[in-house]
Amino acid sequence: xxxxxxPAHFDPSRVGQVWRVPxxxxxxxxxxxxxxxxxxxxxxxxxxxxLLAVDVQNTFCxxxxxxxxxxxxxxxxxxxxxxLCEFVYRNxxxxxxxxxxxxxxxxxxxxxxxxxxDEDGEHPAAYTLVSADDIAAxxxxxxxxxxxxxxxxxxxxxxxxxxYTQQLAEGGKYDLTVWPYHAMLGGIGHALVSAxxxxxxxxxxxxxxxxxxxxxxxxxxxxxYSMLGPEVTEGPDGDPLxxxxxxxxDKLLTFDAVVVAGQAKSHCLAWTIDDLLADERVGERxxxxxxxxxxxxxxxxxPGVVDYTDDADAAxxxxxxxxxxxxxxxxxxxxxxxxxxRVGR
Numbered sequence: 310x311x312x313x314x315x316p317a318h319f320d321p322s323r324v325g326q327v328w329r330v331p332x333x334x335x336x337x338x339x340x341x342x343x344x345x346x347x348x349x350x351x352x353x354x355x356x357x358x359x360l361l362a363v364d365v366q367n368t369f370c371x372x373x374x375x376x377x378x379x380x381x382x383x384x385x386x387x388x389x390x391x392x393l394c395e396f397v398y399r400n401x402x403x404x405x406x407x408x409x410x411x412x413x414x415x416x417x418x419x420x421x422x423x424x425x426x427d428e429d430g431e432h433p434a435a436y437t438l439v440s441a442d443d444i445a446a447x448x449x450x451x452x453x454x455x456x457x458x459x460x461x462x463x464x465x466x467x468x469x470x471x472x473y474t475q476q477l478a479e480g481g482k483y484d485l486t487v488w489p490y491h492a493m494l495g496g497i498g499h500a501l502v503s504a505x506x507x508x509x510x511x512x513x514x515x516x517x518x519x520x521x522x523x524x525x526x527x528x529x530x531x532x533x534y535s536m537l538g539p540e541v542t543e544g545p546d547g548d549p550l551x552x553x554x555x556x557x558x559d560k561l562l563t564f565d566a567v568v569v570a571g572q573a574k575s576h577c578l579a580w581t582i583d584d585l586l587a588d589e590r591v592g593e594r595x596x597x598x599x600x601x602x603x604x605x606x607x608x609x610x611x612p613g614v615v616d617y618t619d620d621a622d623a624a625x626x627x628x629x630x631x632x633x634x635x636x637x638x639x640x641x642x643x644x645x646x647x648x649x650x651r652v653g654r
Contacts, residue, residue: 312400313346313401313402314398314399315395315398315399316342316398316511318338318507319394319395319508321394321395323504324391324504325372325384325387325390327367327497327500327502327503329503330506338511339511339512339513339514339515340514340515342401342515343516346401346402347402348401348516350517350518351518354405356403356565356566357405357406357565357566358400358405358565358566359404359405359406359407359561359563359566359567360406360568360569360570361567361568361570361581362408362409362509362570362571363410363570363571363572363577364412364492364573364577365390365393365409365501365505365571365572366412366492366498366499366500366501367497367499367500367502367503368492368493368499369492370389370390370502370505371387374498375489375492376488376489376609378573378608379607379610381608381616382607386572390505390605392602392605392638393508393570393602394507395638395639396570396602396605396639397508397509398511401515402516404516404518404568405516405564406518406520406521406564407518407520408522409505409509409522410522410524410525410536410571410577411492411499411524411525412499412526412577413525413526413527414490414491414526415529416493417455417458418527418529419470419531419532420487420488420532421487421488421490422490424451425439425450425452427449427450432452435487436486436487436489436611436614437486438487439474439485439486440474440478440484440485441478443474444470444474449470450467451469451470465545468545469530469544473530476541477540477541480540485532492526494527523554523557528550528551533551534576534579534580534581535580535583535584536554536577536581536584537553537558537581537584537588538552538554539551540580553584558588558590558591561591561595562591562594565598565651566599566648567595567598567600568600568602569581569582569599569600569601569602570602573606573609573621574607574624574625575618575620575621576609576617578606579624582601582628582633583624585599586631597632597633597634597647599633599634600634601628601633601635602636602638603625603637604637604638604639605638608620608621
């Protein structure tokens, strides 16, 4: 199927804004669009293409929100989402299903400032990196009021913190990062970016395809960058903190191609891909049919504080070396490696 035009309702200048999607109107337009362009229900797709949209939420993607992923350009996530929306609309007839993840948090979690205090009872500043050595030296400890509020024994909470930071170090992960409060459940930052939500809704109605949302990140004791599982899976006594999302892996294996976009290139998207490659059931089976939209993702950059651009670029080089395909959303699907004879069948 040839690429489709962009529907009249799409306004690229509004991608960086928050607004209400007019669902009833868009539903009527999507049905008419499907009839005009001969779009069939997704269940009839002979070639199944899944789109993983990682954490495309206001908190990460709208300027002045809590953790706007600006990249080095300063407008990273906004530009990424404009291209992502255009990719969805142009390839409406080829995308079988969209699987968006929702980073989902509460105030009292291990990566928020309220969790930690120093010897004076002061909380760390946002973007403070907390290492295993910091914990061993007594620079930071768990705020006992938080532990008590959550029904966690304060001694256990501090043992967990030491164990947790050590596990991050041994696993080659980033140090525990104190993030600004973000993606708060029930808050406007938690929602999908309005323009992306609209595109996903339009696709769902036009193709009779339900998006499959993946909620992650609400365990107070661990970070959860990846769509596939938490950063640390066991506490200091071997108690489970979470497991790998086997159901999502099973789902991905049903697609003939998986396209990945979203935020951030240096964190949640990267950790998702790392977990995919590390899964013994996936490995090469999924790698060669995974397509990373390099122009629909940006790294975390906070000028004068942190810049993960080089880490993100190095990760993408690893993924390509492992057999994944790094492509651009603006190129036709038929120009992507291995896709020319498969799409539109």
